[in-house]
Amino acid sequence: MKNKIFSMIAIALSAVCLVASAIIYFNSGVKTNDKGVDMNYAQIESGSGITLEYFVSIDGSDQNEGTKERPLKTLLGAFEKIKANKYRIEKNNENSENKAISDINIYLAGGDYFVDDTSTVRIDGTYLPLGVNFNVKAMEGQTPTINGGRKVEGWENAILNGKNVLKAQLEKELEGLYSLYVNGTSAELANSMTDKNFDSCNLSKQNQKNQSYIDNQGSFTWEFLDTSDEKAGFKVTSNLDKLSALVNPAETQAVWLIEWKQFIAKLDNVEGNEVKSEYWKKIASEHMFAENADWFWPAPIHNFYLQNDVSLIDRPGEFCYNSATGELYYYPLEGQTASSITAYIPVATKLMDLSTTARKGYITNMTFDGITFANSAVNYIDFYGGMGITQAQTFITGEAVGTAASWTPTRDTMDFAITMNYCKNVAFRNCEFLNLGLSAIGMEYGCQGCVVSGCVFKDLGNCAIVISNPNNYAATVATRAIGNVVENNVIRRVGQINNSAPAILNYYSEKTNILHNDIAYCPYTAISVGWGWASVADSYANSNNVAFNKVGNYLMKLKDGGGIYTLGQQPYSTIEYNYFYSQRNNYAAIYLDEGTSGYTVTNNACFLDGLIDENGEYLLDEFGDPYDEYYKQPVSLSWLNLNDATGFAGTDKSPMKDIKVITNYYCAKKGFGKTASHPGNIIPPVLNDDASHPEWANKAFADYNSFFGDSSVQAIIAMAGVEEDYEGLLSRV
Numbered sequence: 001m002k003n004k005i006f007s008m009i010a011i012a013l014s015a016v017c018l019v020a021s022a023i024i025y026f027n028s029g030v031k032t033n034d035k036g037v038d039m040n041y042a043q044i045e046s047g048s049g050i051t052l053e054y055f056v057s058i059d060g061s062d063q064n065e066g067t068k069e070r071p072l073k074t075l076l077g078a079f080e081k082i083k084a085n086k087y088r089i090e091k092n093n094e095n096s097e098n099k100a101i102s103d104i105n106i107y108l109a110g111g112d113y114f115v116d117d118t119s120t121v122r123i124d125g126t127y128l129p130l131g132v133n134f135n136v137k138a139m140e141g142q143t144p145t146i147n148g149g150r151k152v153e154g155w156e157n158a159i160l161n162g163k164n165v166l167k168a169q170l171e172k173e174l175e176g177l178y179s180l181y182v183n184g185t186s187a188e189l190a191n192s193m194t195d196k197n198f199d200s201c202n203l204s205k206q207n208q209k210n211q212s213y214i215d216n217q218g219s220f221t222w223e224f225l226d227t228s229d230e231k232a233g234f235k236v237t238s239n240l241d242k243l244s245a246l247v248n249p250a251e252t253q254a255v256w257l258i259e260w261k262q263f264i265a266k267l268d269n270v271e272g273n274e275v276k277s278e279y280w281k282k283i284a285s286e287h288m289f290a291e292n293a294d295w296f297w298p299a300p301i302h303n304f305y306l307q308n309d310v311s312l313i314d315r316p317g318e319f320c321y322n323s324a325t326g327e328l329y330y331y332p333l334e335g336q337t338a339s340s341i342t343a344y345i346p347v348a349t350k351l352m353d354l355s356t357t358a359r360k361g362y363i364t365n366m367t368f369d370g371i372t373f374a375n376s377a378v379n380y381i382d383f384y385g386g387m388g389i390t391q392a393q394t395f396i397t398g399e400a401v402g403t404a405a406s407w408t409p410t411r412d413t414m415d416f417a418i419t420m421n422y423c424k425n426v427a428f429r430n431c432e433f434l435n436l437g438l439s440a441i442g443m444e445y446g447c448q449g450c451v452v453s454g455c456v457f458k459d460l461g462n463c464a465i466v467i468s469n470p471n472n473y474a475a476t477v478a479t480r481a482i483g484n485v486v487e488n489n490v491i492r493r494v495g496q497i498n499n500s501a502p503a504i505l506n507y508y509s510e511k512t513n514i515l516h517n518d519i520a521y522c523p524y525t526a527i528s529v530g531w532g533w534a535s536v537a538d539s540y541a542n543s544n545n546v547a548f549n550k551v552g553n554y555l556m557k558l559k560d561g562g563g564i565y566t567l568g569q570q571p572y573s574t575i576e577y578n579y580f581y582s583q584r585n586n587y588a589a590i591y592l593d594e595g596t597s598g599y600t601v602t603n604n605a606c607f608l609d610g611l612i613d614e615n616g617e618y619l620l621d622e623f624g625d626p627y628d629e630y631y632k633q634p635v636s637l638s639w640l641n642l643n644d645a646t647g648f649a650g651t652d653k654s655p656m657k658d659i660k661v662i663t664n665y666y667c668a669k670k671g672f673g674k675t676a677s678h679p680g681n682i683i684p685p686v687l688n689d690d691a692s693h694p695e696w697a698n699k700a701f702a703d704y705n706s707f708f709g710d711s712s713v714q715a716i717i718a719m720a721g722v723e724e725d726y727e728g729l730l731s732r733v
Helices: 002-025 075-084 086-095 278-289 380-384 704-709 711-719 724-732
Strands: 050-056 101-108 111-114 121-123 133-138 144-147 149-151 156-160 163-169 220-224 234-238 253-258 261-266 269-271 274-276 305-307 318-322 327-330 343-346 352-355 363-369 372-376 386-391 394-402 407-413 416-421 423-429 432-436 439-445 451-453 456-458 465-467 485-487 490-492 504-506 513-515 518-520 527-529 545-547 550-554 561-566 569-576 579-583 587-592 597-602 605-607 638-642 660-662 665-667 672-676 699-701
Touching (some): 050 075, 075 101, 261 278, 274 278, 278 394, 278 407, 343 372, 372 416, 490 724, 561 569, 579 587, 587 597, 605 704, 704 711
Parallel strands (some): 352 416, 363 423, 372 432, 416 439, 439 465, 456 490, 504 527, 513 545, 569 597, 579 605, 587 638, 665 699
Antiparallel strands (some): 156 163, 163 327, 220 234, 261 386, 386 394
């Protein structure tokens, strides 16, 4: 009987608590101290549900309630508040008809929200109440920055290598310091090259010593220390004594740019002209096994340059950090002084991780609006002793094993400054991504319906956006990349550390739309879609659309890529209404590489006849003449390259089928109109020679005036790039 009475009392008390909770939930500004968590609901609008608001300020405290008067200090602190109230919010919404919490807004005041690798913003599906929209917004008129860097203080004047430079004292042995952001522009890591923009490059036999665009003023030749054991190291001969002048040889790196790949190896040990590098063993192991090794991997026929030593600073805009002494040197641009520069070094490698699992629940319906993400590091060079980047984001992590007939490389893919896994309807709008070492955004697994729109990406060490994963071709529906959109973004100067990084890299995906982006200054490819070459016949990839993009100054350092580059089978896909200008290297504005199938390529405008600026005007050389003679012969510049380099080329088993290339416009008198490795396939794609459809013909133009004077070309150019509402982004790069 006693127990029964206690039970009745408990039930009554529970009912009272539920009523009290309901009152708390539905009264604006009422707070509860349960578990020390404060709730702050905004005013309820009739019929629109409740919006829960949190405010964050650099002057706040994560012990505060998160009101405008008592803001939180960090974005992670706001997410922790939401997580603590997740159960109560879901129960409230479950029991409410008109008073449900429909939105949670997090407002960030302006300023730098500094993070390091211990304070990265990490959330998963357990943080977020179901059925609620989440908005992380900049307060009106303010610019909040999630900043993985640190401001450099205490600049002073110094003399270095006979130059007037600036010097700052930092801690010793900092890692990942391969970028310096000065007055909103990325400085150049000190190197032995004579031309940072490679404008004097020779396009034939790229990187080989007899015709190299990395000429180092004839500084270096090299050979294997032991041709029977290439892993033993290499011997360098320096005509200008640059090896003996190195201040910190163990941190100096040798860099090879070969075809579409980049290889970086720390010297580790320099004895006279002999260099032994631990990371070199990993590169050499692949060279020893690989077919066509002298072409694909560093070999004595290739030149290289040195970087990352203070002795190499010799032109304005360069910087270098001496880890042995902690001294940071910067050769200022004209007009810059110790008191006039604001500079940041990277500290954190990752800024934000939106990763969850199906079990924990998707991260859904979240928007980041008006937030800047800036200054992050790359730690691979220091961790591994180098980076052998063999394709896009894939790099060598260990020695290859096996025999020449059968060998296994040891590789991995790079991480991202912002990682997304199992995200649905997550958007970045009106955001900026500046001076990030790793790729800015990586939608790795299971990202669906996500959007990147109206954003600015500039001065990035790797890619701007990476979608999917190179190993996920046979993905389950839950892990696929489906329906993601990249539109109306301005992207400038990617691949500053990893030169083989495309601006936008999309592996396997379904219904990806890459639309109205303005992309320029890419060391390699601008937009890469697809993966797997001809070896993957059962990928889920299909229905991808690349349209209305403006792409210029691509392939600035590497080759065998394109303005738009494709791989693998992607039925029902399109490349249309894109405009390409100022291609710097082989091969093509539109490059349908091995295994590509299922594409319609139509109504694209390609100008390959010299170098022009973003307004369509010829760039002038030092004599005031147009760069119409820029490209040195022989060249292999094409507006289109169809590369059926498969084992079934020329047969009905070739995977390169269902391709239409029709009604495109190009000016390419210095190169080729189109190329096809195997134009005689018995099932050829449609190019422009279907006599029954003369209106499909691709049209060539003889010169600048005829190309830009054509009404169809003018219409394509007018539509390409960001749409009218986003043109203000162009002033921010």
